[in-house]
Amino acid sequence: RRLREPGLSSVLPFILKQTVRGKLSPRFIGPFEILDRVGEVSYRLALPPQLAHVHNVFHVSLLRWYKYHPLHVISYLLDQIHTDLSYVEEPEAILDRQDRVMRKKTIPFVKILWRNHPEREATWETEESIRTSYPYFLP
Numbered sequence: 252r253r254l255r256e257p258g259l260s261s262v263l264p265f266i267l268k269q270t271v272r273g274k275l276s277p278r279f280i281g282p283f284e285i286l287d288r289v290g291e292v293s294y295r296l297a298l299p300p301q302l303a304h305v306h307n308v309f310h311v312s313l314l315r316w317y318k319y320h321p322l323h324v325i326s327y328l329l330d331q332i333h334t335d336l337s338y339v340e341e342p343e344a345i346l347d348r349q350d351r352v353m354r355k356k357t358i359p360f361v362k363i364l365w366r367n368h369p370e371r372e373a374t375w376e377t378e379e380s381i382r383t384s385y386p387y388f389l390p
Contacts, residue, residue: 341366
């Protein structure tokens with residue numbers, strides 16, 4: 252889909268691709284309003300003040316069209332977003348515990364509810380990996 256189709260306003264909401272690599276990290280943030288076109292393949296976006304440290308011109312490959320839907324809203328604090336558009340994932344609660352037999356070892360797993368994510372996105376992690384990454388979390 253082209254960005255400049257006849258009849259479309261140049262002030263459309265776009266969502267911005269994140270460069271974060273994490274299995275629970277959102278792939279895009281936004282939507283943001285387009286202020287103007289910069290060159291052939293770049294757009295200047297109206298970013299909130301919390302993202303003032305991020306340059307506001309983006310290549311078209313980092314943008315996606317977005318049609319609003321109320322179930323798509325993700326609550327995140329913009330002041331927790333780093334300059335590379337990432338944020339730190341924090342565990343919020345342990346929903347379940349389970350011991351799994353892998354070859355000849357029994358490995359304890361915990362089902363983790365992550366902050367800013369719904370319960371359906373909870374993941375099974377090894378207790379050891381959680382203890383290593385978040386030493387304050389497990390007793």
